[in-house]
Amino acid sequence: MDRRKFLKIGGTVAATGLVGSCGQIAQKVIPFAIPPDEGINPVEGWFYNTACRMCDSGCGIMVRVVEGRAKKVEGNPDHPINKGGVCARGQAAVQQLYHPERLMTPMRREGAKGTGNLVPITWEEAISMISENMKNAKEDSSFIIAGDGSDMTAAITARILKNMGSDNFAVSGFDSREKFIEATSSTGTPKVPYYDIANASAVLLLGADIFEGGASPVHYGWAFGQMRRGNKTKRGQLFYAGPRLSMTAASADHFFAVKQGTLGQFALGIANEILHIAEEEHLLKNLPATKVEEWRHAIGGYTPEETSIRTTVPADKVKHLAMELVEHLPAVVVPGDDVALHTNGLESLKAVEFLNSILRELAAEKGLSSVPVLPKENKELYRAMNEFIGVPEKAKKYSALKGVIGKAATGSQRFGLILHSNPVYATPKALKAADALTKVKFVAQVTNFLDDTSLYADVVLPDLHFLESWSAQVVDFPHGVPVFNTIQPVVNAAPGTMQAGDALLKAASMAGLGVGIANQEVMVKNMLIQFRSKWNGIPAGLNEKQAWEALLQKGGWWADIHHKAEKAISEGSAWVTSDQLKVGDPAFAGGNDFTFYLHPYSTVNMGDGNVSNLSWLQEMPEPMTTVSWGSWVEINPKTAKGMGVANGDMLKVESPFGSVEAPALVYPGIGPETVAVPFGYGHVSFGKNATARGANAMDLLGDFPNGNGGLPAWRAIRVKVTKTGTKKDIIREANPKGEYEGTEIFQL
Amino acid sequence: MRSSLKDIGTLMPKSAIGRNLALLILIVGGVLTYKVTYFYQGPIMGLSTYTPKQPIPFSHKQHAGDLKINCQYCHTYARRSEMAGVPSISTCNNCHANLAVESDAITFLKKNIEAKTPIEWERVFKLPDHVFFNHKRHIKKEFECQKCHGPIETMEVVGKVNEFKMGFCLDCHQQEQAPTDCWTCHT
Amino acid sequence: MGSHSEKHILTTKFQTLQNEGKAHGINAGSDVDLHMSDEILNEKSLRPMFRTTKAWFVYTLALSSLVAWAVACWGYQIWNGMGVTNLKHPVFWGMYIATFVFWVGVSHSGTMVSSILRLVSANWRRPILRGAEAMTTFSLLVAGMFPLIHVGRLWRVYYMFPLPNQRELWPNLRSPLAWDMTAITVYLTASSLFLFVGLLPDIAVARDLCPKGNWRSLYLKILALGWRGTHRQWMIYEKASIYLAIFVLMIAPSVHTIVSWDFAMSITPVWHTTIFGPYFVVGAIYSGVAGVITLMILLRWVFKLDDVIKLVHLTNLSKMLLLMSIIWTYFYFTDYLVTWYGNNPVEMNVWEWQTERFSLQLIVMLGCSVATIGLLSWDWVRKSPGMLLFITIWVNTAMYLERYLIVVPVLTHRDNPYTWTDYWPSFIETSIAVGAAAYFLMLYAIFIKLMPIVTIADVKEGKIITGDIAIGNTNIRAYGDPGEH
């Protein structure tokens, strides 16, 4: 259905001073100070295009605004990422905007760090304090931890940081993507590969929970819909292989339970079987025979039988899966956290890429292909825009964060700035972020809510909510296609709040570190001026104001993507050489007495926990467990019976790095040797909805394997599980018995 | 007591006339209660029940009556929106930029215009928030505003002429064969 | 004529008369004591009314405090919303509805039994009528409260009445609840009328025997409606009571059938069955008769009415109870069998759940029907008030549980398995249910103090038509035979 027809695309920023409460019964009638433009129905309201910042996927949204109040978030149908869809978290943006606990005034710390004793101060005081401490900062004695390194606030602060003679910029919103970049680094164009699910007819997900997290749940959701039923004649097949039945896995036609850390070997096993089939059916003719031979030889060991021993997937299933992939071309294999976050992560990723390149080859022979073609100039543009933002690529890596926290821990840091990020909560306990922050002389935090990190901040600045602020974002979208989102204020700023970027600019200029920019809005305009010529789609005839409005009305700028490739030998396979085709057995943190594999994962409603204080998301049942208002430990029914554990029994989960306690949830979708713990719960201080609710899975994680600078192998941790004897009610929407009757009663 | 009540028999009216009379009284009584309850909650035509004092003594008699300014010149959303909308001060300024500027009402207005602060009018016509009236639809059907709001153009101070009870809406909807589905007005 | 001396008796010579009454050889077989003089009969019947012991005050006070507490709970519920109950999604009906059905059921004994017995002119009926009819009226008053307690917006409940209004909205006559309201109100009116008409001659007696300056005389004079016992009055009285009996007899079954339709008319799995109408009616009479027996035993024990309400009455009633329990058991198992044969997965789920969750209640309920049939088949059981008391109380407990088991289990485990849940009444709900029982007993206790609890006139009539009549020097046996029992 075409949403475009349904929604008016919103105009530019609303006329200011819209107050009043018509519609509701009220004693006073307060008219508009300035009448809204002709043709607008003030009750239906306006739709303003902006971008969602609830996570950093960068979906384009349009917000319904009635009489100066944001009412509802809808997806921008023209946007290449979300195609008009919005996820649960995005929908909750309006609740975040009008949250009763939103911070409305700057705060200063009183007493020791960690006590969280904050007193309100004026903006002037706050700014002067910050500028003072900016002055005091010397070479390499200041750092920034940002929630997202791709928006205007990050850009401004990065410039200020440079003037302060430091490049300790770290982005805390890390996930397994950097592993992909590592894996693809040898190709010369390091990137997160884009898997064109939409046009594939078979997709194999290797532990890739693409609907729950990762690059963009909404985009992959759309792609999944297209694959499944977008094409009227054929239905796309979805296969999932991994250690847990995740929400993504639940949508798959076939689920393969694979032992932790062996997914790379699983991929090679399938590749082997496919090559076997190809040989029998005389496929892969276009490739040089030597190369195929080389491959056959390199992965000869991974016969279905061998694979089944390693991965616990029966050999016939491996064969069957390989056959399915060959039959449903084009087929794509998507690796996920369970591939990347293991000690053999890099090898596994390469193995998967290898499998993909074979499948591309097979598809190409049939004249099919699903390799997105990325015009060269787009890549250039993307790089240029990233450079404009000015946040170094390395800042987005885990190592950067680790480095910054490490430096802070030494006590060498005098000035720390934390932008919409909660490192104290959202980093592994092993990093000791809290202790590190206490050692920093002065920590300023920019946020909308007081959170765990605010306990260690000297000054807390109440930033505008993203629905109130001027900003823009260069989305790190896996296409490599540059997506530039403009973010405009759809409602007036809440009293007492202020654009933190502007405040920091003021502070910087007071400290003599000015970067010559008035405010964030100007930054966005500058980008328009600089890149307008390269942004095709904005008519050349327009003057600056018109161009500006056109940009805002569209919600940003993005290049069109076309998916059909003429030639199939893509950069995917170029770097795969036979000597790389081996995947070692995984190693695990924790000795033999740690009897369970730990599976920490982020749920679709809580994510990494930065939205845990929104009651809409707390009350929304997590789709697979149907649990709301609290965290849990998933355990296999048989295992639970063996341990005498029932729903609600408190379990103590101990890893080599820490331990958590949470009620048990007997969950059939998990292996007998695995326990799963969701992220996003167990805040120390984050408003009444999130504080002390459940356990923080981050406490179980640590640096493993030690030594390598990259992202730790967080799916390669083993834990002890013990009953504490206490019980806690789990709020679970589904009836444990009834959830097995539904398919019969509803004939599904 | 005992003497007055001879026996149970005396309870029943003896004559046929008596019985019919009783029946008649019952029927008439029933009809009366119906009518009474109906009119009690129904419209009270002609008399303004609620005339609050407004921040500016704006005279609809003068503007709408004598000067014959079209209602929708000021209440501009009426034709395109659910709500008619109280005009914004800039609308007033269209004429009063250089008209009757010396009167203190207008000076008050000017002050607001400079300060860009809207005037807080007292609401006269209220609907409970479970009722959704759509001005646009009624305007498009070329309905007289007066039909509901009363003879506004004769009023110095606007007062409520009709109780906007459901019966009031319903009468009209039935006469005009307008939809009487509950969801037409309630959500 | 003799009113003066009788008043005298009532105050002083009471004890001696009592002894005389005892002295008379009471032939236990017959239902009326032919040799008991009218004075003594009046004495015995009016004593509960005029003689108030401390015990009564304590008893009534205790009950009324329970009622007060229940009312407070109700107020709390209205103030805070229905959430103070344990009702939840999707268990929208619970203890309140079960209790409602129970009390409507109880109400079915009195009026119906007495009218049946009137119409078949069973002689043994006489002394028990009043107690039974009063029971009907009061249990209906209690039952009528529960729909009001149950609704979410009590202050809007008048939407259910066909009041003319400017919204031109009327009640929905397709809804079983609308029928329910009508049925209950009609039944209440009819049975109160029945009770009152039956009372007339006895009120007159009470009026005449009322000691001077006793406050009761005020309302007795008015309510007696100038009853003089003239021939015309008696004729009208007889006619009226017969007509009313027929009328009530027609209403009563329809009422509980309609109550059963609250369930049967819905498409809820276990409820949606055609047998519910008769099944409920039988259940109602079953519990009702049990209720009557309980009350009669208590009355004759508390007020020493052994020789007015005699064993034979209890025995006959218990025969009726036996019959009812057999019929009820039959209906219950028919219903069960049919549903089981249908083998609808949802209904099977409900039963599975019922047996695992409410096993105790099931045992009490089914055990009861078995026991009543078993025990009541023994003659000595039917003749032992103690046993009867035990059985009848068990029966009513069982019947309450039956209603609970009809309402609750299916709602907790109905069509949509995702929403399966559990329900257990909250403290508020329980207090209100208990308060209702207390309310019933309180009303009854007060009634005993305001009106003669024994149908004096009827008993006298019975005595006349079964005893001897002196004509001149000879005593001629009246029609009817004292030894017929």
Place this chain on the structure above:
Amino acid sequence: MVSWSFNTKHDNDYKWALVIDLDRCNGCGACTVSCQAENNVAVVGEELALQKRVMSWLRIERYFEGEWPNIRTVFLPMMCQQCENAPCEPVCPVFATYHNPEGLNAMIYNRCIGTRFCGNNCPYSVRKFNWFDYGFESPLNEQLNPDVSVRDAGVMEKCSFCMQRIRRGKDRAKDEGRKVQDGDIMPACGQTCPTNAITFGNMHDPESEVAKLIETKRRHRLLEEHGTHPSVYYLKGGA
């Protein structure tokens, strides 16, 4: 439709239907929050959620089959099915819920007296009751949708197919002097669905997408044995 039902007669222009493709639905739950935002559905909090008093009009039911590792999962978005022959309608003693001319089960909150009979009689258990008065803590009330009335304690509520949107869509179509076509109206759930699993339209318009979809062989309706004739059609998953 059903000759024996008590339904009011239909106006022939519109008959709204919702088609949900279970094969597309990935259970992400965006629809549930979207519905909550659009229809001023209250948040009940932890204690009441534990007592099964969540108010959400739309929930995603998740059903399992089999055991690890061979588990089949079905997501079933469940909202009011807007039955053609609705069990909830006849039992309401005050016409608070009734069949509207466009084949929807209208629920009029301010008429409801809270007998909860309708909720009892709904085989899908989709009606929700306001057990308490759940307020909207300021400034959260600023977000309330002005097109939807806020419900009070003691009344039933349920999915309305976002009838405020239907009304506005028809209103707009009327202004343009045409009938409502596909794309004019979309309920909040379908609006936000990332996988485009939800389609909404007018069954009486043979050109509409829903009219076409409900002819396909994957068409499925829930508990049809009750003869409720839902207006919500599910397209079964699988091949």
